[in-house]
Amino acid sequence: xxxxxxxxxxxxxxxxxxxxxxxxxxxxxxxxxxxxxxxxxxxxxxxxxxxxxxxxxxxxxxxxxxxxxxxxxxxxxxxxxxxxxxxxxxxxxxxxxxxxxxxxxxxxxxxxxxxxxxxxxxxxxxxxxxxxxxxxxxxxxxxxxxxxxxxxxxxxxxxxxxxxxxxxxxxxxxxxxxxxxxxxxxxxxxxxxxxx
DNA sequence: GTTCCGATTTTCT
DNA sequence: GAAAATCGGAACA
Numbered sequence: 074x075x076x077x078x079x080x081x082x083x084x085x086x087x088x089x090x091x092x093x094x095x096x097x098x099x100x101x102x103x104x105x106x107x108x109x110x111x112x113x114x115x116x117x118x119x120x121x122x123x124x125x126x127x128x129x130x131x132x133x134x135x136x137x138x139x140x141x142x143x144x145x146x147x148x149x150x151x152x153x154x155x156x157x158x159x160x161x162x163x164x165x166x167x168x169x170x171x172x173x174x175x176x177x178x179x180x181x182x183x184x185x186x187x188x189x190x191x192x193x194x195x196x197x198x199x200x201x202x203x204x205x206x207x208x209x210x211x212x213x214x215x216x217x218x219x220x221x222x223x224x225x226x227x228x229x230x231x232x233x234x235x236x237x238x239x240x241x242x243x244x245x246x247x248x249x250x251x252x253x254x255x256x257x258x259x260x261x262x263x264x265x266x267x268x269x
Numbered sequence: 270g271t272t273c274c275g276a277t278t279t280t281c282t
Numbered sequence: 283g284a285a286a287a288t289c290g291g292a293a294c295a
Contacts, residue, residue, distance in 0.1 A: 117287070119287075126287070127287085128287080131281090134280080134281075135280085136279080136280060136281085150279090150280095150287085151278075151279060151280090152278090152279080152280095152286055152287070152288070153276085153277075153278085153279095153285095153286060153287095153288045153289080154276065154277030154278040154279075154286090154288095155276070155277060155278080155288065155289070156288050156289070158287060158288085160287085173287055175287085201288070201289070202287070202288070203288045203289060204288090204289075245287070246287075246288095247286085247287050247288065248286095248287055249285090249286090
């Protein structure tokens with residue numbers, strides 16, 4: 074398949090920039106020798122002191138410490154008593170930050186995802202942060218994982234398809250503070266984006 | 270189609 | 283003890 078992982082430098086920029094640039098990239102999840110893949114179609118950026126909606130806003134805690142660490146790692150947290158959310162740590166030197174992956178378009182291993190999610194509708198497999206972690210079987214074990222190296226979970230550049238798309242920005246979803254920041258980004262017209 | 274609401278548990282105050 | 287970067291189902295239009 075000739076896949077090339079995305080280097081650490083890619084993530085060493087403002088979360089907002091990385092969130093935009095991640096659209097169209099491909100997440101690879103390996104389970105027992107099989108590959109599940111999805112194109113990133115929806116993201117949200119979270120910053121540090123300047124962003125009251127971010128977990129990192131009030132400083133470092135045991136939960137969010139990964140956001141303060143080296144970019145290019147996964148930040149996985151549990152919320153609402155039911156769901157895991159997948160983020161990629163992304164920030165400039167010395168500033169915490171991360172990008173929440175809100176939705177992906179399944180392109181490989183779809184039958185496995187259906188079993189994990191217990192739904193048949195492809196569009197409902199991964200169109201939300203809690204859904205995609207379930208479809209990819211991602212949980213707290215992945216917190217801190219390096220996603221610039223091939224392994225159980227990593228990110229690669231897309232193949233030849235889907236290079237032309239229009240990016241839209243909007244208010245972030247499910248937060249109370251910091252709504253004035255238009256830091257949610259998605260691919261216009263894509264069927265797999267949540268809350269269209 | 271939309272809106273409303275309960276589930277469930279970790280984390281921080 | 284309250285809130286939380288959510289989901290799915292029920293009720294209503």
